[in-house]
Amino acid sequence: MNKKYKSFKQFYPFYLSEHKNPVCRALHFIGTFFVILIIIISFINIKILIIAPLIGYGFAWVGHFFFEKNRPATFSYPFYSFIGDWVMFKDILIGKESINQ
Secondary structure: OOOOOOOHHHHHHHHHHOOOHHHHHHHHHHHHHHHHHHHHHOOOOOHHHHHHHHHHHHHHHHHHHHHHHHOOOOHOOHHHHHHHHHHHHHHHHOOOOOOOO
């Protein structure tokens, strides 16, 4: 990952290439879904927000380390990776991307 991406548009194809394993994609999707639930629940109990990063990154990193067998892009591109996760979630939700890539 030595390439320097100057825009998210340049970065996103690389992000998708790092998420080819269907289990990894599914774990990302599940983690992001749970983060959304945590955000909703936080309107009742704000303290629950503390676990959102653990849940979101936890599911994603299990996908990378055990299924994709690569280093999460978050370590090199934290901002673009964060956006990429939400865009991939949206794309899977609307059918633009598939979990079984």
